[in-house]
Amino acid sequence: MSCFATQKNSETRSLTGVTKSGYDTWLSDQPKPVQTWINGSGFKAKAGAVTIFPDKTGAPNNALVVLEDDQDLWSWGAAAVRLPAGRYCLSPEPGADVAYNACLGWALGSYDFDRYRKRSEPVRELIWPKHADRKLITAMYEGIYLTRDLVNTPASDMGPEELAAAASALSQTFGAHCETIVGEDLLTQNFPMIHAVGRASTRAPRLIDLRWGNPGHPKVTLVGKGVCFDTGGLDLKPSSGMLMMKKDMGGAAQVLGLSRMIMEMELPVCLRVLIPAVENSVSGNAFRPLDILNTRKGLTVEVGNTDAEGRLVLGDALALACEETPELLIDFATLTGAARVALGTDLPALFCNSDTLAAALSQGGLTAKDPTWRLPLHQAYTGMLDSKIADTNNVSSGGYAGAITAALFLEKFVEPDVEWAHFDLMSWNTSTKPGRPEGGEAQGIRGVFLALQARFTSQG
Numbered sequence: 001m002s003c004f005a006t007q008k009n010s011e012t013r014s015l016t017g018v019t020k021s022g023y024d025t026w027l028s029d030q031p032k033p034v035q036t037w038i039n040g041s042g043f044k045a046k047a048g049a050v051t052i053f054p055d056k057t058g059a060p061n062n063a064l065v066v067l068e069d070d071q072d073l074w075s076w077g078a079a080a081v082r083l084p085a086g087r088y089c090l091s092p093e094p095g096a097d098v099a100y101n102a103c104l105g106w107a108l109g110s111y112d113f114d115r116y117r118k119r120s121e122p123v124r125e126l127i128w129p130k131h132a133d134r135k136l137i138t139a140m141y142e143g144i145y146l147t148r149d150l151v152n153t154p155a156s157d158m159g160p161e162e163l164a165a166a167a168s169a170l171s172q173t174f175g176a177h178c179e180t181i182v183g184e185d186l187l188t189q190n191f192p193m194i195h196a197v198g199r200a201s202t203r204a205p206r207l208i209d210l211r212w213g214n215p216g217h218p219k220v221t222l223v224g225k226g227v228c229f230d231t232g233g234l235d236l237k238p239s240s241g242m243l244m245m246k247k248d249m250g251g252a253a254q255v256l257g258l259s260r261m262i263m264e265m266e267l268p269v270c271l272r273v274l275i276p277a278v279e280n281s282v283s284g285n286a287f288r289p290l291d292i293l294n295t296r297k298g299l300t301v302e303v304g305n306t307d308a309e310g311r312l313v314l315g316d317a318l319a320l321a322c323e324e325t326p327e328l329l330i331d332f333a334t335l336t337g338a339a340r341v342a343l344g345t346d347l348p349a350l351f352c353n354s355d356t357l358a359a360a361l362s363q364g365g366l367t368a369k370d371p372t373w374r375l376p377l378h379q380a381y382t383g384m385l386d387s388k389i390a391d392t393n394n395v396s397s398g399g400y401a402g403a404i405t406a407a408l409f410l411e412k413f414v415e416p417d418v419e420w421a422h423f424d425l426m427s428w429n430t431s432t433k434p435g436r437p438e439g440g441e442a443q444g445i446r447g448v449f450l451a452l453q454a455r456f457t458s459q460g
Helices: 023-028 032-040 074-082 096-110 134-152 160-173 192-198 245-264 310-322 337-343 355-368 379-385 402-411 445-459
Strands: 013-019 050-053 062-067 086-090 124-127 177-182 206-212 219-224 226-230 270-280 292-294 300-302 328-333 349-352 420-424
Touching: 013 023, 013 074, 023 032, 032 050, 050 074, 062 074, 074 096, 074 124, 096 124, 096 134, 134 160, 134 245, 134 445, 160 177, 160 206, 160 226, 160 245, 160 270, 192 206, 192 270, 192 292, 192 310, 206 245, 206 310, 219 245, 219 310, 226 245, 226 310, 245 270, 245 328, 245 445, 270 310, 310 328, 310 402, 328 445, 337 349, 337 402, 349 355, 349 402, 355 420, 355 445, 379 402, 402 420
Parallel strands: 013 062, 013 086, 086 124, 219 270, 219 328, 226 270, 328 420
Antiparallel strands: 050 062, 177 206, 206 270, 292 300, 349 420
């Protein structure tokens, strides 16, 4: 059931958004009975707070949500779950910016993962405001819903094959082309690290390759880590560390959600999406600590830890991406715990080899209220990845700068003349906040979409 409607019904309530700073003025302008009603209810004007109050007839047909400021997104998400079930119409009719925030926030707050149970909450419907950009808002929330759904789905139903099926279904929706290289074919087509990481699972590893758009447009390639479950391999995780590993394909989910936005909004780009989809499992043919792996790039990698597998599969995919020299290359990965220690679970780490690109992506995130934080590709730490018998190790020699050394490892597979950004993210809300329910989350992609839209629309 949609959280939006196009027409009022007999029970539609008027919904007004008021900022915290403007609340006292708004209340003083209300009729005395309304002031008495609201004050008598003990209502506190905090961001995200909602209340129902009477209209001129005394019927409780009006609703109020308090906003942090004019650009608040998340209080609208709170309203979508805190108001009584029913249909709501914004009053007064908002301008385009407020309508965008209200509708997107409302949609994100209305999300519910109901694949395995009935919806726990009734839907509150918002009538589309007159000035809302319905196409853009729909593209944004449908992309985020896709990402959340993929991450929330347990590994029993979201293995490499199912992830490939999700990419194929998306490609069919938008007339894209999707190919998948599976199992032993990864070796014959020179993706040895993807094969090595995924070969121990009964679910064959694969490389998903989706293409969309006019080949004459600028090439934009997205790469997403698709480790559908990570045991840690022979360097086995403890049960506490393994518990959340269904979300280790969160990078793949991000790029599919972002791709949906790009295709639905028809950005003038030639899009390519690469997802190495594997399970890092334990069996007799699992790759081992101190094994030496060949790579598509031609480098050799000593395996310092089998639980640092995401960077291995990404290495082969990044090398493939660079073979056609895209104008822009962006990868997303649930890569390191070190990034979470440094920045927490809500703030993805951004690494970038271009100051101009980093600034554009950071600004996009701020505009979208989808922030990231740039960390350095500190070249002095490259030596921490040295190996005595191979070109590089997959992990650093010490316990420091784990997010940076992981990014430096990935950089080895990126050509210097390709503009590249790497997002190291959680892809999960550890608790429920307005508009952001506990569970799988889209992080960074709203900001990246705005940056891409600004860059390539202006080029066109």
